[in-house]
Every structure is written in C-alpha cells, then in structure tokens.
Amino acid sequence: MTSGVTNVSVAQVPPGTSLFRARGTSSDIEARPITAVLPLPVRLNSAAPRRYYLYLMAPAIAVLAFISLYPFVWLIVMSLQDVGVGAGEWVGLKNYTRLFNDVRFLEGWVLLAQYSAMCLALQLSIGLLLAVIVNGARWEKFLVTALLMPMMMAPAVAGLVWLFLYNGTFGWYHWLFQSLGWLDSGSILSSTDTAMLAIVLVDVWQWTPLITLIALAGLKRVPQDQLEANMVDGASPLRNFFAITLPNLYPVLLIAIMLRFMDNFRFIDAALVLTGGGPADSTKILPIYLFEVAFKFFKLGRGAAIALTLLVVTIILGKLLVRIFEKPKSERV
Amino acid sequence: MASRDVVQYKSPLVVAFKIFSVIFLTVYLIWTLLPIFVMFVSSFKDLLEAFNIPEVGDWAGVTVFFDFTPTLKHYHSLFYDNNFGEYMANSLIAAGGSAVIAVTFGSMAAYSLSRVEFRGKGDLFFWIISTRMAPVVAVMVPLYAIFRSFDLIGTLPGLILAYTTFNLPFAIWILKGFFDNVPYSIEEAQMVDGATRFQAFMSILPLVAPGIAAFIVLCILFAWNDFLFAAIIGSGGAKTLPVATRELVQPQNIQWGAIMAAGVVTTLPMMLLGLVIRKYLVTGMTMGAVKE
Incomplete structure (x- = not known):
C-alpha cells in the first residue's frame, strides 16, 4: 500500500494483511461494492497512520514495560532465588516446594476464600436491598451521596477509625455490641472467633455502597414496559422482582462480584491496620501473610513465590472479568 | 405509572416492605455515617472527653458523646x-x-x-x-x-x-x-x-x-x-x-x-x-x- 493506486484498490486488500489499519476507514469501505469506492485522499490510507499511532502509544507502553513487564520477569527470577536484603543466590524450585509444607500459606488461601465469601455475601445482599429501596425514592440523589461517603476514605484511615470504634475500653461500637448482648467482654478484635467478622464488617461498611451504585445503574435500565405488562397480568411486586428485575440485573451484578472479589485480593490496608493478621493468625489472609514474609522478614525470594501464586489466581479471575467486559455493546448494560 | 389504577397496588406485603425499607434505610444510614461522624467530632475533643462512653446497657447515656468543649489542639x-x-x-x-x-x-x-x-x-x-x-x-x-x-x-x-x-x-x-x-x-x-x-x-x-x-x-x-x-x-x-x-x-x-x-x-x-x-x-x- 504505497503508491497512489491505493486509492481505488483498498477493497482488494483483505483485512489483516497490514499490521495496522485505521479504524473506520477500510473496513467500512470493504463492505460496499467496489464501484461505490470513491477516491480518497492518499494520506488516509498511506503507511503514515500506522507509524503515527505507534508513536502515540510508545510512551505509555515503555512506562508500562518498565513498571509491569520488567518486574514480572524479576518476580519469576526472584522466586527461584534466596533473596534477602543483599544479593540473591540460586536455589532452584526450593521456594515453591516449601510452600506445600507451609501451613500458614495454605491456611492463608482458606482464610482469603472465607474472607472474600463473607464480604461478598453481605455486600451483595445489603447492597442490592439498598439499591431497590433507594431507587426512585424521593431523596435518591441525597441518599446516594450520603451512602458513597465511606468509599472516599483511605482504607488505612478507615481501619484506624474502626480500631478506635472497636476499642475494648472506649470504643463506641464495643459499647453498642456489649449493650446489645452480642459480646461478653474483651474487644471484638482480640478473640479468634470474632476478629475475622470485625474486618469483614469494615470491608462491608466501606464497599457496600459500590454494589449499591452498580445495582442502581442496572435498575435504571430494567425495561419498565415489561414490569408494567407483568403487573397488568396480575403479578405481585415480589414476583415482578424475581421474574424481571433480577434477571435484568444479572450482568451488572456479575461485574460487581468480580470487581469486589479482585479488590479483596488487592487491598489489605484496613485489615493490616486492624489486626495485622492476628490474633493467633486467625485473620492472616494470604496477602497479609505475603506482606509479612516479604516486608517484615524480608524473605523476598519466598515472597516472590507466594506472590506468583497470588498473581496467577488473579490473572485467571481477570481473564474471566475481561470476557464479561468484552461482550458486544448491545448485551452490555 | 399508569398501571397503578389497574392493579391492586397496596397489598399488605407492599405496605410491610415500605415500613421495613424506611427502618432499614435509617439504620443503614446511621451505620454508614456514624464512623465518619465520630471521626470528625473526636478530632475536636480533648483526649479524656473522647474516651467518655456510657455504662454498658445505659442507652440514655449516649448523650455524653456531645458532652465536650471543642478544641483545635490536635x-x-x-x-x-x-x-x-x-x-x-x-x-x-x-x-x-x-x-x-x-x-x-x-x-x-x-x-x-x-x-x-x-x-x-x-x-x-x-x-x-x-x-x-x-x-x-x-x-x-x-x-x-x-x-x-x-x-x-x-x-x-x-x-x-x-x-x-x-x-x-x-x-x-x-x-x-x-x-x-x-x-x-x-x-x-x-x-x-x-x-x-x-x-x-x-x-x-x-x-x-x-x-x-x-x-x-x-x-x-x-x-x-x-x-x-x-x-x-x-x-x-x-x-x-x-x-x-x-x-x-x-x-x-x-x-x-x-x-x-x-x-x-x-x-x-x-x-x-x-x-x-x-x-x-x-x-x-x-x-x-x-x-x-
């Protein structure tokens, strides 16, 4: 595609022959009969755009390569080494084989699964209920604004505020739980039975609004005519909800679930501040354990092996998520 | 909605849900705003006043929360x-x-x-x-x-x-x-x-x-x-x-x-x-x- 002949011969070039193709030009033209192809300015289909777009992309790709690709290679190399504060030495697969005998590593996965499941179940049910209640309410705008306030708070700060509220001598929530008879004595954070619940509650407090916001956006797109038609046929509001509203919400809720699931892997700020994995490792979900191994004991090699397992799981989850994202626009909400 | 005239809208279930939703929303709003509110107010309290909480079960004592002289010293x-x-x-x-x-x-x-x-x-x-x-x-x-x-x-x-x-x-x-x-x-x-x-x-x-x-x-x-x-x-x-x-x-x-x-x-x-x-x-x- 170099000379001026290109003007007319565009249609004969099958897509994919050139590495780059300007969007909205050749593919549209191909659909039309050749006779309808009008001569275009040469510049549009010359080789220039390809290079031009590459130049525009280059800085971002270069930065990303340095802070994402290069570290990833490093991570693999490190996982095969015994790296501490100084330079590493090769140890082969020892870091990995040790993981299978590491109780806290395996336990960390179990706790992470429990933690995520509890957070999700609570957030999803409360968030959905809230969205249904708030949707179309008189003060909707105000209510939603009030609800999303916790999301703006730094998770570490949220953790500290809740540490204050949970405190066994002067915490208001401690007082509340005791007054309601839910807690005997001792702080909610100091018992192995309740510590996990405590950090789940903080996550629920901070991120339920996100589910509500997502569900609310979905609710606005539920076809009203279907609801009305169903009502005319005598369906109860409850039946309407399960027959029409919920199926329509399904795609957005799926996105919400995936996002929250991955964020539970991503963020440990609040949990780190609140319990740091204790008491007696009862809240040591895998990312916290990894944090400890890598940045408290500075066993970076072992940390790298753990990080790699965590990354693999996240990438699989991400692949699933992207598949949902990339559905055709018409199916998407 | 036009269908309001056609269908019996206010079944007991709907009324119950309305009442439930008001209660639920109120409780949730308190739960969601309380930590932020406590953070704001406590930042203006002297340390001893911030540690002031009522006896267990003393619901009327909640007012001690507002019992303080604001300070900017923190x-x-x-x-x-x-x-x-x-x-x-x-x-x-x-x-x-x-x-x-x-x-x-x-x-x-x-x-x-x-x-x-x-x-x-x-x-x-x-x-x-x-x-x-x-x-x-x-x-x-x-x-x-x-x-x-x-x-x-x-x-x-x-x-x-x-x-x-x-x-x-x-x-x-x-x-x-x-x-x-x-x-x-x-x-x-x-x-x-x-x-x-x-x-x-x-x-x-x-x-x-x-x-x-x-x-x-x-x-x-x-x-x-x-x-x-x-x-x-x-x-x-x-x-x-x-x-x-x-x-x-x-x-x-x-x-x-x-x-x-x-x-x-x-x-x-x-x-x-x-x-x-x-x-x-x-x-x-x-x-x-x-x-x-």
Missing part, C-alpha cells in the same frame, strides 16, 4: 509537632504526579488503541488491564527489589512511578472507552480540510475533556488513599498522609485525638473531590463496565 499538634504539612505536600505531589503522567500518556495510548486495529491488540489490552488488577502486595515484591537497585526507595519519583503501575492502565482502559464514543468522521472531516493527524487528535480533545478531568481526579483519589506502596516504597523520605496517620499508633501511646484529626485531614479533600466527580464515579470505580 490539628495544631499535627502541623506544628508532626510535620503534617510536609506529608500533605508529599501526598499531593505523589498523587498528582502519577495522575498527570497516567492521563497524559494514557490518553495518547487510549486514542491510538481506539483508532487502530492490529494483531495481538486483545493480548496487549489484557496485559494492560491485568497490571491494574494485580494485588498490590504481589506487585510490590519485585518493584521493591528493582527500585532498590535504582535507589528509588523512599523518594517521591519512586512513589510516583509506583502509583503509575495502577493509574496508567486504569487511564488507558477508561479513556479508550471515551475515545471509542467519538466518531472517527470528525477527525476525517478535519483532515479533509487539511489538518494534520495530530491537529485532528487535538481537535477532538475538547469532546473528551470533561471525562479526562474527572479521571485525573479519580487517579489522584486512588493514589492519595494508597497505604501499602507508600508504606514500603515511600518509607523514609516520602511519607504520605495515610502512612503518617498510621505512625501515630505507637505501642505505648496511641494518640487518638491526633489520629482522628489526621483522618479528617486525609479524608476531607477526597470527599469533596468525590462529590465534584460524582457523575463519573461509577464508571471509574467499575473500570468502565457500568455506566450511569
């Missing part, structure tokens, strides 16, 4: 004894710097990704998005080793670069959605009129400007609220607000008043910014998957 101690001014500047530079880098490079990349097709584009995309979704602790392990060898630990440039690991992929991913919505024919028309490709790109920027501005703010929010990167990569020279707040917790002496004041200083600007970009919040927080 804020004073933050800025005069604790260098919070400097930490705030660090937060601002780190968050702002990474946001500007992310959105500048991101919009260029997003634009070209939106306008061009090539083999492996899907894979490139997946790489970009998985960078954003990788667990922070996992990313930090190799990043720490690399930054150590470049002497970037404890410096603001290091922290800016660290924040870019999540902000740049975010910006590319989100802004591509924006550029996808701008028809190519606008640029084509510009180019037919003799504009160069770069001029054509510049000519559509005003169309996406509000979105770009909103996502600069969102990038700042993500970076400002980060704790892990700042605690490890920024440890030493580049202390940010969340880390500084966390450091007020010392084993023997937890300065609760100062912590609450620091919490307010950290949270308040972000809450205000959040209100400003309210319209883009859902799109931003769901990586563009859900539009409001």
Whole structure:
C-alpha cells in the first residue's frame, strides 16, 4: 500500500494483511461494492497512520514495560532465588516446594476464600436491598451521596477509625455490641472467633455502597414496559422482582462480584491496620501473610513465590472479568 | 405509572416492605455515617472527653458523646509537632504526579488503541488491564527489589512511578472507552480540510475533556488513599498522609485525638473531590463496565 493506486484498490486488500489499519476507514469501505469506492485522499490510507499511532502509544507502553513487564520477569527470577536484603543466590524450585509444607500459606488461601465469601455475601445482599429501596425514592440523589461517603476514605484511615470504634475500653461500637448482648467482654478484635467478622464488617461498611451504585445503574435500565405488562397480568411486586428485575440485573451484578472479589485480593490496608493478621493468625489472609514474609522478614525470594501464586489466581479471575467486559455493546448494560 | 389504577397496588406485603425499607434505610444510614461522624467530632475533643462512653446497657447515656468543649489542639499538634504539612505536600505531589503522567500518556495510548486495529491488540489490552488488577502486595515484591537497585526507595519519583503501575492502565482502559464514543468522521472531516493527524487528535480533545478531568481526579483519589506502596516504597523520605496517620499508633501511646484529626485531614479533600466527580464515579470505580 504505497503508491497512489491505493486509492481505488483498498477493497482488494483483505483485512489483516497490514499490521495496522485505521479504524473506520477500510473496513467500512470493504463492505460496499467496489464501484461505490470513491477516491480518497492518499494520506488516509498511506503507511503514515500506522507509524503515527505507534508513536502515540510508545510512551505509555515503555512506562508500562518498565513498571509491569520488567518486574514480572524479576518476580519469576526472584522466586527461584534466596533473596534477602543483599544479593540473591540460586536455589532452584526450593521456594515453591516449601510452600506445600507451609501451613500458614495454605491456611492463608482458606482464610482469603472465607474472607472474600463473607464480604461478598453481605455486600451483595445489603447492597442490592439498598439499591431497590433507594431507587426512585424521593431523596435518591441525597441518599446516594450520603451512602458513597465511606468509599472516599483511605482504607488505612478507615481501619484506624474502626480500631478506635472497636476499642475494648472506649470504643463506641464495643459499647453498642456489649449493650446489645452480642459480646461478653474483651474487644471484638482480640478473640479468634470474632476478629475475622470485625474486618469483614469494615470491608462491608466501606464497599457496600459500590454494589449499591452498580445495582442502581442496572435498575435504571430494567425495561419498565415489561414490569408494567407483568403487573397488568396480575403479578405481585415480589414476583415482578424475581421474574424481571433480577434477571435484568444479572450482568451488572456479575461485574460487581468480580470487581469486589479482585479488590479483596488487592487491598489489605484496613485489615493490616486492624489486626495485622492476628490474633493467633486467625485473620492472616494470604496477602497479609505475603506482606509479612516479604516486608517484615524480608524473605523476598519466598515472597516472590507466594506472590506468583497470588498473581496467577488473579490473572485467571481477570481473564474471566475481561470476557464479561468484552461482550458486544448491545448485551452490555 | 399508569398501571397503578389497574392493579391492586397496596397489598399488605407492599405496605410491610415500605415500613421495613424506611427502618432499614435509617439504620443503614446511621451505620454508614456514624464512623465518619465520630471521626470528625473526636478530632475536636480533648483526649479524656473522647474516651467518655456510657455504662454498658445505659442507652440514655449516649448523650455524653456531645458532652465536650471543642478544641483545635490536635490539628495544631499535627502541623506544628508532626510535620503534617510536609506529608500533605508529599501526598499531593505523589498523587498528582502519577495522575498527570497516567492521563497524559494514557490518553495518547487510549486514542491510538481506539483508532487502530492490529494483531495481538486483545493480548496487549489484557496485559494492560491485568497490571491494574494485580494485588498490590504481589506487585510490590519485585518493584521493591528493582527500585532498590535504582535507589528509588523512599523518594517521591519512586512513589510516583509506583502509583503509575495502577493509574496508567486504569487511564488507558477508561479513556479508550471515551475515545471509542467519538466518531472517527470528525477527525476525517478535519483532515479533509487539511489538518494534520495530530491537529485532528487535538481537535477532538475538547469532546473528551470533561471525562479526562474527572479521571485525573479519580487517579489522584486512588493514589492519595494508597497505604501499602507508600508504606514500603515511600518509607523514609516520602511519607504520605495515610502512612503518617498510621505512625501515630505507637505501642505505648496511641494518640487518638491526633489520629482522628489526621483522618479528617486525609479524608476531607477526597470527599469533596468525590462529590465534584460524582457523575463519573461509577464508571471509574467499575473500570468502565457500568455506566450511569
């Protein structure tokens, strides 16, 4: 595609022959009969755009390569080494084989699964209920604004505020739980039975609004005519909800679930501040354990092996998520 | 709704749900706003007053919460004894710097990704998005080793670069959605009129400007609220607000008043910014998957 002949011969070039193709030009033209192809300015289909777009992309790709690709290679190399504060030495697969005998590593996965499941179940049910209640309410705008306030708070700060509220001598929530008879004595954070619940509650407090916001956006797109038609046929509001509203919400809720699931892997700020994995490792979900191994004991090699397992799981989850994202626009909400 | 006349609308179930929803909403609003409220109020309390709580089961005693003389001494101690001014500047530079880098490079990349097709584009995309979704602790392990060898630990440039690991992929991913919505024919028309490709790109920027501005703010929010990167990569020279707040917790002496004041200083600007970009919040927080 170099000379001026290109003007007319565009249609004969099958897509994919050139590495780059300007969007909205050749593919549209191909659909039309050749006779309808009008001569275009040469510049549009010359080789220039390809290079031009590459130049525009280059800085971002270069930065990303340095802070994402290069570290990833490093991570693999490190996982095969015994790296501490100084330079590493090769140890082969020892870091990995040790993981299978590491109780806290395996336990960390179990706790992470429990933690995520509890957070999700609570957030999803409360968030959905809230969205249904708030949707179309008189003060909707105000209510939603009030609800999303916790999301703006730094998770570490949220953790500290809740540490204050949970405190066994002067915490208001401690007082509340005791007054309601839910807690005997001792702080909610100091018992192995309740510590996990405590950090789940903080996550629920901070991120339920996100589910509500997502569900609310979905609710606005539920076809009203279907609801009305169903009502005319005598369906109860409850039946309407399960027959029409919920199926329509399904795609957005799926996105919400995936996002929250991955964020539970991503963020440990609040949990780190609140319990740091204790008491007696009862809240040591895998990312916290990894944090400890890598940045408290500075066993970076072992940390790298753990990080790699965590990354693999996240990438699989991400692949699933992207598949949902990339559905055709018409199916998407 | 027209169907209201046709169908029996106020069944006992509906009435019960209405009552339930009012109660539920009230309880939830209290539960969601109470921690923020307690943080604000406690930051103006003297330490002894902040520790004042009623006896267990004494519901009428709740009023002791409002029983205090407001003081600004915690804020004073933050800025005069604790260098919070400097930490705030660090937060601002780190968050702002990474946001500007992310959105500048991101919009260029997003634009070209939106306008061009090539083999492996899907894979490139997946790489970009998985960078954003990788667990922070996992990313930090190799990043720490690399930054150590470049002497970037404890410096603001290091922290800016660290924040870019999540902000740049975010910006590319989100802004591509924006550029996808701008028809190519606008640029084509510009180019037919003799504009160069770069001029054509510049000519559509005003169309996406509000979105770009909103996502600069969102990038700042993500970076400002980060704790892990700042605690490890920024440890030493580049202390940010969340880390500084966390450091007020010392084993023997937890300065609760100062912590609450620091919490307010950290949270308040972000809450205000959040209100400003309210319209883009859902799109931003769901990586563009859900539009409001």
